[in-house]
Amino acid sequence: MDTEKRQGRDEARRTESGIEVKPVYGPQDFDSSDYGEKLGDPGEYPYTRGVYPSMYRGRPWTMRQYAGFGTAKETNKRFKYLTEQGQTGLSVAFDLPTQMGRDSDHPLALGEVGKVGVAIDSLLDMRELFDGIPLKDVSTSMTINATASTLLLLYGLVAEEQGAEARSVTGTTQNDILKEYLARGTYIYPPEPSMRITTDMFAYCAREFPRWNTISISGYHIREAGSTAVQELAFTLSNAIAYVVAATRAGLEVEEFAPRLSFFFNAHNDLFQEVAKYRAARRMWARIMKERFGATDEKSLKLRFHTQTAGSSLTAQQAENNIVRTTVQALSAILGGTQSLHTNAFDEALALPTEKSARIALRTQQILASEGGLTDTSDPLAGSFYVESLTDAVEEEAWGYIKQIDEMGGSVKAIEERYMQREIEEAAYRYQREVEKEERVIVGVNRYETDDDPEMDLHTADETIQEQQTERLRELKETRDSSAVESALADLKGAAEGTDNLLYPMKEALASLATLGEVSDTLREVYGQYRP
Template identity: 60%
Template sequence: MANETLKAGFDAYMAKADAASAKFPERAHLEPNRLYTPLDIEGFDYEKDLGFPGEYPFTRGVQPTMYRGKFWTMRMYAGFSTAEESNKRYRYLLANGGSGLSCAFDLPTQIGYDSTDPMAEGEVGKVGVAIDSLADMEILFDQIALDKVSTSMTINAPASVLLCMYIAVAKKQGVPSDALRGTIQNDILKEYAARGTYIFPPKPSMRLITNIFEYCAKYVPKWNTISISGYHIREAGSTASQEIAFTIADGIAYVEAAIKAGMDVDAFAGRLSFFWNAHNNVLEEVAKFRASRRVWAKVMKERFGAKKAKSMMLRVHTQTAGSMLTAQQPNNNIVRVALQTAAAVMGGTQSLHTNSKDEALALPTTESVTIALRTQQIVAYESGLADTIDPLGGSYYVEALTNKIEKEAWDYIEKIDELGGAPEAIAKGYIQKEIQDSAYKWQMDIEAGRRIIVGVNKFTQEEEPPKNLLRVDGSVGKLQADKIAKVKAKRDNAAVAAKLAALKAACADEHVNLVPLILEAVEAYATEGEICGVMREVFGEYKAHTAL
């Protein structure tokens, strides 16, 4: 009866609103309803759909007290030029209130080439720091106590090599591997689908991932062994629902691979983490975060039979949306990043990187990265958004939108299951096409003026060319080449050859965990290119193809 009364009142309101709209036309193409009421969340069950923070299905957050006890990790993504230059930036960020590091590697490092390789020419140190051997990693973390800081590394195909370098540096500092905290991205499926920094074909790539799961469960138990990344899927043009659906489908594939390799789900699932994009539509992003936790909890409990609560928690690192930053009027990006930060915090992220205002133009300067860090600190200490848990919980709109995104995600996951799982869906081009179609629609909406980007297709102005941008010196390649030459002259080259030969032999036996052998090669100062080269010889290289 109450809903009938509400429905009658709602119908009367809509008639009045329609009349008002005739006088003041509403903006066209708006996707949300005009108004949300309890009618939009009929059947809503608090205990089933929401629960309490820290309890299944974790819609309201993965920790009982969330930010009231501890803020999210303020983890600034940084890395450029040489290890020496990046080390200075890391120490600056930690001294200015950063609570974690997020390492950006240059393109040659990301695809397993030394800085001296012809494939690396012109790219050394450009989009991140160049790491060729353990010697570089020692410099990168010089005077940074690895038992006191949490480190995230955006590395995928060579994740095992960079993780071993980090473990080896910690060992030299006297820090045992079981004290290390951090994350390696290690998510190869999204590379095939959306980003492109792959090396090996899917089967050996999945082997390396499960090898890392197994090794870290025994020796690096506090380490997040994979960051299953929706960030790059969203950057490639997906919708919010596609971002979480395709990423969770990838997560399902990793869990299945680990179980097939003989691991118990509760032995590794608690160290899986996710990586979301914080886009411009604040309320949609909040709903996305909430829906993603609910979907993953159900997947782990109902599909995989996980028993531990930690195995069902979707813990997430977030980065504000680089693709939403504009080269035009770059100061506007400070406002965009602040709104995206608010969305991530209200959505319940566990760690956050805020982009800098100038990243659409160049690598961020020290000044702009400080503004980005201060944005997080202002949200944390001044906005009040972190004072209560899930502050938008119970909003008719946010709850309805959470339900909508969850349903759309399930529809995609079911379709991917029908295709044989994420690897098959990627091989058939399904996920790529869905992302491409969404990206095309977004761009057409901008060009038609249906979607406004301030400073780009509306409120434009004449601007002077940007000044004081950070540029990486072209001499970095030579500096790295000199360092590699010194490492090779100083190391025991016979020992390196023996370690690489042992790794090559082990690659041919799929029952051998490769991580200990990679660690031995790293500690002998084999270069990343040498280690990945050995694996390339055995595994081959993945070649992208267009699905028919």
């Protein structure tokens, strides 16, 4: 028995990224002489230990629970419920037609309206979504990409109607179109015009929404598609490099837009590897901005990020186990220094969250913040021989990927050649094979299974939502000033055919009650629709 135990202890173990984990770590694995260059104090370059000196002692991370389903009115009710329960920031999920630039009455929207997020067709819906919620006082994140500019402008119009100054409005639009081609699929236009829309948004926000985070460069969906932690980090930073290059080529100064770049990472099950990933990300981004782009403003060097626990890790079997998975994943994000966090509900492998499961997910964060001692000191894992060694290993492997992508001509070229897609597919296949061979244990799935799961109350979708939205659109088009809409859309088309910033005529169209689908169709006329 003792021999078997020794063999089990000594056999090689690896993280899911393939990094070998030794049985024990010591001083030989951490060179403290490089402290200033590799670590530094929290709030100091290269920000490995965090972007702010006091981190959570000053203020805990923002608890930003992701929500959205059905109509704007239903989602508004959920927002208010979560706020009453102590949520400190809003996060909006949009349905697939909204993400794809289709109005709810479009034939392709059939069966999808309000299913995986809220349906937003026009300014009327956006008004209702934030009815009674003062936008001057709340920070809102919107998970939207191909139509990010449209949703931001609608949000801004509602803020103006409420009397809020655009310069004081805070929040984030995901607006990361490259990862849509790479991992998620909610793109509309080809990459080149999509990048133009993104950089136009950078320029618009620098002038009109200076406190808005114009992009949340997302590794989350790359990881959900099956990548490793190292691939998630490398591909995200490569995409970020591509955005900075595109913006500078469009004539923007780095310091003009870089301080409003933000990131979005996945929190997966391997706690220490995830912590190492976040720490390596900050160090790498600081060096990229300083050495590659010549940034000097510390706000341009700091990688600030939102985290969401791993949806792909949730199991339908023994769904309550997901509460524990989410807690471990949230712990990794907090120990890794996240700026905001969404914790998934335990029933999300089966349906959209109920009020009960959403409350448990929020309470998970509140318990960690209030009872776990996690806000007492900055970067509590710093100096761990294991964590520092793992941070170095994750960084080294991520640089290897970035170098390969650079040699191919950057992220856009690598995506067009399907390099990153193939790497993700191969990683996902390896992971699934490990699960099937029980080399990787998933509790309740390939080990510790039970024959029956308890009955649960699940959220059910209202099947009349599409009818409600279609009738709302019909009434809108009958009562609005059609000539004003047509004129504004013609101006938008002219800007798309030329070089003017698209967001100014787009705002005029939306203020005239043009719909999201009409704006998207106007751009489709000029740019076409991307087909892989």
